[in-house]
Amino acid sequence: MEHIAWMAWTLPTAIFFVMLAMTLAVMTWLAVAYPEAERVGILHIPTTRGDRLFIALIATAVIHLLWIGFVGTDTILTIPFGEGLEISSLWLATAISLASAVAIFRTV
Amino acid sequence: MDKTVNQKAWFLVLPVFLIVAFSAILPLMTVVNYSMQDTFGNNQFFWNGVGWFKELLDPTTDLGERFFASLWRNLFFSAVILAIEVPLGIVVALSMPREGWRVAACLVIMALPLLIPWNVVGTIWQIFGRPDIGLMGYTLNSLGINYNYVSNEFDAWATIIVMDVWHWTSLVALLCYAGLKSIPDAYYQAAQIDGASRWAVFTAIQLPKMNRVLLIAVLLRFMDSFMIYTEPFVVTGGGPGNSTTFISIELVKIALGQFDLGKAAALSLVYNIIILIVCWVFYTVMTNAGADRGPEKGVA
Secondary structure, three states: OHHHHHHOOOHHHHHHHHHHHHHHHHHHHHHHHOOEEOEEOOOOOEEOHHHHHHHHHHHHHHHHHHHHHHOOOOEEEEEOOOOOEEEEOHHHHHHHHHHHHHHHHHHO | OOOEEOOHHHHHHHHHHHHHHHHHHHHHHHHHHHHOEEEOOOOOEEEOOOHHHHHHOOOOOHHHHHHHHHHHHHHHHHHHHHHHHHHHHHHHHHHOOOOOHHHHHHHHHHHHHHHOOHHHHHHHHHHHOOOOOOHHHHHHHHOOOOOOOOOOHHHHHHHHHHHHHHHHHHHHHHHHHHHHHOOOHHHHHHHHHOOOOHHHHHHHHHHHHHHHHHHHHHHHHHHHHHOOOHHHHHHOOOOOOOOOOOHHHHHHHHHHHOOOHHHHHHHHHHHHHHHHHHHHHHHHHHHHOOOOHHHHOOOO
16 A cells, blocks of 8 residues: 555545446446437537536536535534434535436436 | 447547556546645645635635635636737738748748747746846836836736737637638639628628637637746746736645645646536537537438
8 A cells, every 4th residue: 555655545535436437337338238329408519428427527516616615514414323423514515416417417 | 310329439548548547547536635635744644524625615715815816817817818819810810921932931930939838938028028138128118118027017917918919829820820721712702793891701701711710719728828837937926926826826836835735636626627617618619519500400
């Protein structure tokens, strides 16, 4: 582990990247197994699944940043587990992002 | 029924992907890791969650204030140079000769500023503008204009904008020239028969035909001016005060000057997202410009 110490890995960022890699892997498999056609949605641009994933990811980043900027990250809930798990309101942004991702994949 | 898109060719990109992994993806992942932590060096990191992002997006903190100030400064700079370089580039392209030896001479002269490295451009203008030995600075002061880019904010801005216009207008002009050259003579002949004015020829033939190259020019110039570092750094060093400190200069100050890797990482990620969004919008507009009419009429 010494040689990657400079990368400063943490469990949360590792989970984030593993999930991102898995998403890309699934999308790759989908593209090979079920070839798709471009379609024009509400943005009036032809998009493939990959384009929609890109838009959804960018939207996710923007939603989280806006949430941090305008709402903050106060604790909204404490789960009585161990010393008490504090749930940040940022998870609401994550929920909104997931909903928006579904909407983007359906309509864009 | 639309044709399905075969994405299998992407597998051919795998070797490049490996190289990019080491040159871009791993460093980017490291930046994401840094943005969540604080460090005092020696590869010791402390978890900070989204703390840096909170600070960055809150204009009342020092980091947030610096970020938003340099962001607006940078956007204003990009807007100003685009507003000057694009119309000026079009005018230059329109007045360039169409044939004969003058074309080659003109193209070489236009290409010269583009070939000069950024730091050299900065040094040239840094000396050019000096009131004691610089040709421009000395002349302006002799004419009674109190010009000093080291102490006066307006002068510093004017110098950097003029420098950028000098450096990059040729790029816009050359792109527009290429667009103009691709217009067949028949268009002009038709315009002549119709007795179209010079202005009508410009708005009805030349401008629409330059549409694509202009979009490319705007994209290139926006991206380049939005990440500008070397030239203002060499000329003004971000001063006087912070008046010409653009985002990239602020970023380097935070990352390498203060060694606040966490703050710098958060800033660079937000910076990166802004650039990604702008690029995507430009690219989408560019690739779909004129394509909208196709499928609806059934001309696939």
